Amino acid sequence: MSNPFKEGWSIEEMEVAIQNNKAEELLYVPIWITMDPPDCEWAQNICMKLSNHENYNVRGNAILGFGHLARTCGTLKEESIKPIIKAALNDKNEYVRGQAQDAASDIEHYLHWKVSNA
Numbered sequence: 001m002s003n004p005f006k007e008g009w010s011i012e013e014m015e016v017a018i019q020n021n022k023a024e025e026l027l028y029v030p031i032w033i034t035m036d037p038p039d040c041e042w043a044q045n046i047c048m049k050l051s052n053h054e055n056y057n058v059r060g061n062a063i064l065g066f067g068h069l070a071r072t073c074g075t076l077k078e079e080s081i082k083p084i085i086k087a088a089l090n091d092k093n094e095y096v097r098g099q100a101q102d103a104a105s106d107i108e109h110y111l112h113w114k115v116s117n118a
Helices: 011-020 029-035 040-050 056-072 078-088 094-110
Strands: none
Touching: 011 029, 011 040, 029 040, 029 056, 040 056, 040 078, 056 078, 056 094, 078 094
């Protein structure tokens, strides 16, 4: 399936997609909103919400979104985000674990946090 989001989607339109909870659409939301965030805090909150999604693609992409936000926004709520990434490093799904490793690497590089699953 191709990306359902066209350039210029509003926050409201993405909120509707989130409410509809269709994994085939949601898996793109965290990537789309974190590469060029319309609002960094909003994007972070959406990734936090989707990081617990039952679909591993949605969950993994939400985790990866934290790494993108570290680069694009230069800040994250460490006390909220670090435990999510640490848990994702031990997720039952390999895809999620891989996305968490990438996010941890980006966060360590851009924000200088130490994120590990130990």
